[in-house]
Amino acid sequence: GQSLEQPSEVTAVEGAIVQINCTYQTSGFYGLSWYQQHDGGAPTFLSYNGLDGLEETGRFSSFLSRSDSYGYLLLQELQMKDSASYFCAVNTGGFKTIFGAGTRLFVKA
Protein backbone atom coordinates (compact mmCIF):
# COMPACT_ATOMS: atom_id res chain seq x y z
CA GLY A 1 0.00 0.00 0.00
CA GLN A 2 0.90 3.65 -0.14
CA SER A 3 1.39 5.65 3.02
CA LEU A 4 2.67 8.93 4.39
CA GLU A 5 3.56 9.06 8.06
CA GLN A 6 3.76 12.25 10.09
CA PRO A 7 3.33 12.97 13.82
CA SER A 8 -0.24 13.65 14.88
CA GLU A 9 0.58 16.59 17.17
CA VAL A 10 3.45 18.91 17.95
CA THR A 11 3.54 21.65 20.60
CA ALA A 12 6.03 24.51 20.65
CA VAL A 13 6.52 27.90 22.23
CA GLU A 14 6.14 31.21 20.42
CA GLY A 15 9.45 32.27 18.91
CA ALA A 16 10.85 28.74 18.84
CA ILE A 17 11.72 26.47 15.92
CA VAL A 18 9.74 23.32 15.16
CA GLN A 19 10.32 20.50 12.69
CA ILE A 20 7.52 18.33 11.30
CA ASN A 21 8.71 15.09 9.75
CA CYS A 22 7.16 13.07 6.95
CA THR A 23 8.17 9.63 5.76
CA TYR A 24 6.54 8.17 2.69
CA GLN A 25 6.09 4.85 0.98
CA THR A 26 4.52 5.26 -2.44
CA SER A 27 4.52 3.45 -5.76
CA GLY A 28 5.73 6.58 -7.54
CA PHE A 29 7.39 9.76 -6.36
CA TYR A 30 7.49 13.01 -8.24
CA GLY A 31 7.80 15.50 -5.42
CA LEU A 32 6.86 16.32 -1.83
CA SER A 33 4.64 19.27 -0.98
CA TRP A 34 3.49 20.83 2.26
CA TYR A 35 0.11 22.44 2.96
CA GLN A 36 -1.20 24.42 5.92
CA GLN A 37 -4.81 24.26 7.09
CA HIS A 38 -6.38 26.37 9.81
CA ASP A 39 -9.44 25.00 11.59
CA GLY A 40 -12.47 25.07 9.32
CA GLY A 41 -10.47 26.46 6.43
CA ALA A 42 -9.04 25.26 3.17
CA PRO A 43 -5.51 23.89 2.83
CA THR A 44 -3.04 26.34 1.35
CA PHE A 45 0.22 25.45 -0.36
CA LEU A 46 3.45 26.16 1.54
CA SER A 47 6.33 24.55 -0.31
CA TYR A 48 7.50 21.93 -2.78
CA ASN A 49 10.63 19.74 -3.02
CA GLY A 50 11.31 17.85 -6.21
CA LEU A 51 15.00 17.27 -5.62
CA ASP A 52 17.05 16.50 -2.52
CA GLY A 53 17.94 19.42 -0.34
CA LEU A 54 16.51 22.39 1.43
CA GLU A 55 14.05 24.93 0.06
CA GLU A 56 13.56 28.15 1.99
CA THR A 57 10.58 30.48 1.85
CA GLY A 58 10.69 33.12 4.54
CA ARG A 59 10.20 31.57 7.98
CA PHE A 60 9.39 28.19 6.44
CA SER A 61 11.87 25.70 5.01
CA SER A 62 11.34 22.24 3.62
CA PHE A 63 13.81 19.42 3.17
CA LEU A 64 13.78 16.25 1.10
CA SER A 65 15.92 13.11 1.04
CA ARG A 66 14.65 10.81 -1.70
CA SER A 67 17.05 8.01 -0.74
CA ASP A 68 15.53 7.97 2.77
CA SER A 69 11.94 8.61 1.57
CA TYR A 70 11.88 11.39 4.10
CA GLY A 71 11.19 15.06 4.31
CA TYR A 72 10.47 17.71 6.87
CA LEU A 73 8.97 21.14 7.25
CA LEU A 74 10.85 23.59 9.45
CA LEU A 75 9.04 26.55 10.93
CA GLN A 76 11.17 29.28 12.50
CA GLU A 77 10.28 32.19 14.76
CA LEU A 78 6.96 30.59 15.56
CA GLN A 79 3.96 32.85 15.85
CA MET A 80 0.55 32.16 17.37
CA LYS A 81 -0.97 32.31 13.89
CA ASP A 82 1.12 29.28 12.90
CA SER A 83 -1.16 27.11 15.03
CA ALA A 84 -2.73 24.93 12.36
CA SER A 85 -2.55 21.50 10.77
CA TYR A 86 0.26 20.76 8.37
CA PHE A 87 0.01 18.09 5.68
CA CYS A 88 2.73 16.53 3.61
CA ALA A 89 1.67 15.35 0.17
CA VAL A 90 3.36 13.23 -2.48
CA ASN A 91 2.76 13.49 -6.20
CA THR A 92 2.71 9.85 -7.25
CA GLY A 93 2.61 10.58 -10.95
CA GLY A 94 0.72 12.81 -13.29
CA PHE A 95 -2.25 14.40 -11.62
CA LYS A 96 -2.55 12.18 -8.55
CA THR A 97 -1.44 13.35 -5.09
CA ILE A 98 -1.60 11.49 -1.78
CA PHE A 99 -1.86 13.43 1.49
CA GLY A 100 -0.65 12.47 4.94
CA ALA A 101 -3.01 12.51 7.91
CA GLY A 102 -1.64 15.86 9.07
CA THR A 103 0.25 17.21 12.06
CA ARG A 104 -1.58 19.54 14.38
CA LEU A 105 0.76 22.28 15.61
CA PHE A 106 -0.06 24.07 18.84
CA VAL A 107 1.92 27.26 19.50
CA LYS A 108 1.92 28.40 23.13
CA ALA A 109 2.64 31.90 24.40
Add this chain to the structure above:
Amino acid sequence: DGGITQSPKYLFRKEGQNVTLSCEQNLNHDAMYWYRQDPGQGLRLIYYSQIVNDFQKGDIAEGYSVSREKKESFPLTVTSAQKNPTAFYLCASKQGPWSYNEQFFGPGTRLTVL
Protein backbone atom coordinates in the same frame (compact mmCIF):
# COMPACT_ATOMS: atom_id res chain seq x y z
CA ASP B 1 -10.22 37.41 -8.75
CA GLY B 2 -9.40 33.87 -9.78
CA GLY B 3 -10.27 31.04 -7.48
CA ILE B 4 -12.42 28.10 -6.60
CA THR B 5 -15.92 28.37 -5.22
CA GLN B 6 -17.88 25.69 -3.47
CA SER B 7 -21.48 25.89 -2.50
CA PRO B 8 -23.14 25.65 -0.17
CA LYS B 9 -20.82 26.08 2.82
CA TYR B 10 -23.09 24.01 5.07
CA LEU B 11 -25.51 21.35 3.87
CA PHE B 12 -27.95 19.22 5.79
CA ARG B 13 -29.69 16.21 4.29
CA LYS B 14 -31.81 13.37 5.48
CA GLU B 15 -30.44 9.87 5.35
CA GLY B 16 -31.19 8.14 2.06
CA GLN B 17 -31.22 11.31 -0.04
CA ASN B 18 -28.74 12.03 -2.79
CA VAL B 19 -27.04 15.41 -2.61
CA THR B 20 -24.87 17.31 -5.10
CA LEU B 21 -22.02 19.57 -4.06
CA SER B 22 -20.97 22.31 -6.42
CA CYS B 23 -17.40 23.22 -7.38
CA GLU B 24 -16.48 25.91 -9.89
CA GLN B 25 -13.05 27.30 -10.83
CA ASN B 26 -12.05 30.23 -13.02
CA LEU B 27 -8.31 29.52 -12.94
CA ASN B 28 -8.38 27.74 -16.28
CA HIS B 29 -6.90 24.69 -14.62
CA ASP B 30 -6.99 21.33 -16.36
CA ALA B 31 -7.32 19.11 -13.31
CA MET B 32 -9.94 19.11 -10.59
CA TYR B 33 -10.23 17.02 -7.46
CA TRP B 34 -12.64 16.06 -4.69
CA TYR B 35 -11.36 15.18 -1.24
CA ARG B 36 -13.11 14.10 1.91
CA GLN B 37 -11.84 15.15 5.32
CA ASP B 38 -13.09 13.70 8.59
CA PRO B 39 -12.38 15.33 11.99
CA GLY B 40 -8.70 15.12 12.81
CA GLN B 41 -7.98 13.27 9.59
CA GLY B 42 -6.11 13.97 6.42
CA LEU B 43 -7.50 14.41 2.94
CA ARG B 44 -8.72 11.32 1.16
CA LEU B 45 -9.15 11.44 -2.60
CA ILE B 46 -12.64 10.64 -3.88
CA TYR B 47 -12.38 11.43 -7.61
CA TYR B 48 -10.21 13.49 -9.89
CA SER B 49 -10.49 14.70 -13.43
CA GLN B 50 -7.62 15.55 -15.77
CA ILE B 51 -9.71 16.81 -18.65
CA VAL B 52 -13.30 17.48 -19.64
CA ASN B 53 -15.46 14.36 -19.95
CA ASP B 54 -12.88 12.21 -18.19
CA PHE B 55 -12.47 11.36 -14.52
CA GLN B 56 -10.74 8.75 -12.39
CA LYS B 57 -11.68 7.08 -9.13
CA GLY B 58 -9.64 7.95 -6.09
CA ASP B 59 -9.16 5.88 -2.96
CA ILE B 60 -12.72 6.18 -1.59
CA ALA B 61 -14.99 6.53 -4.64
CA GLU B 62 -17.71 4.11 -3.50
CA GLY B 63 -21.00 5.90 -2.93
CA TYR B 64 -19.95 8.99 -4.88
CA SER B 65 -20.31 10.09 -8.49
CA VAL B 66 -18.96 13.03 -10.50
CA SER B 67 -19.23 14.65 -13.89
CA ARG B 68 -16.95 16.97 -15.85
CA GLU B 69 -18.97 18.46 -18.68
CA LYS B 70 -17.20 21.82 -18.53
CA LYS B 71 -13.61 22.69 -17.69
CA GLU B 72 -14.79 25.06 -14.98
CA SER B 73 -17.15 22.72 -13.16
CA PHE B 74 -16.76 19.42 -11.29
CA PRO B 75 -19.86 18.62 -9.21
CA LEU B 76 -19.85 15.76 -6.72
CA THR B 77 -22.96 13.72 -5.93
CA VAL B 78 -23.07 11.93 -2.61
CA THR B 79 -25.47 9.06 -3.11
CA SER B 80 -27.51 7.11 -0.61
CA ALA B 81 -25.05 4.25 -1.09
CA GLN B 82 -22.39 6.19 0.82
CA LYS B 83 -22.59 4.65 4.29
CA ASN B 84 -21.18 7.53 6.31
CA PRO B 85 -21.45 10.73 4.27
CA THR B 86 -21.16 13.28 7.08
CA ALA B 87 -17.81 15.01 6.48
CA PHE B 88 -16.03 18.11 5.20
CA TYR B 89 -15.69 18.02 1.40
CA LEU B 90 -12.94 19.93 -0.36
CA CYS B 91 -12.63 20.63 -4.04
CA ALA B 92 -9.28 21.53 -5.58
CA SER B 93 -7.78 22.31 -8.94
CA LYS B 94 -4.33 22.13 -10.47
CA GLN B 95 -2.89 23.66 -13.62
CA GLY B 96 -1.18 20.59 -15.06
CA PRO B 97 0.40 17.22 -14.28
CA TRP B 98 3.73 18.68 -13.29
CA SER B 99 4.83 17.89 -9.76
CA TYR B 100 5.60 21.43 -8.76
CA ASN B 101 2.09 22.60 -9.53
CA GLU B 102 0.31 23.38 -6.33
CA GLN B 103 -3.28 22.44 -5.76
CA PHE B 104 -5.67 25.31 -5.06
CA PHE B 105 -8.51 24.48 -2.70
CA GLY B 106 -12.00 25.82 -2.38
CA PRO B 107 -13.47 26.81 1.02
CA GLY B 108 -15.17 23.44 1.46
CA THR B 109 -18.69 22.18 2.09
CA ARG B 110 -19.58 20.68 5.44
CA LEU B 111 -22.20 17.99 4.85
CA THR B 112 -24.27 16.66 7.72
CA VAL B 113 -26.63 13.77 7.15
CA LEU B 114 -29.33 13.52 9.77
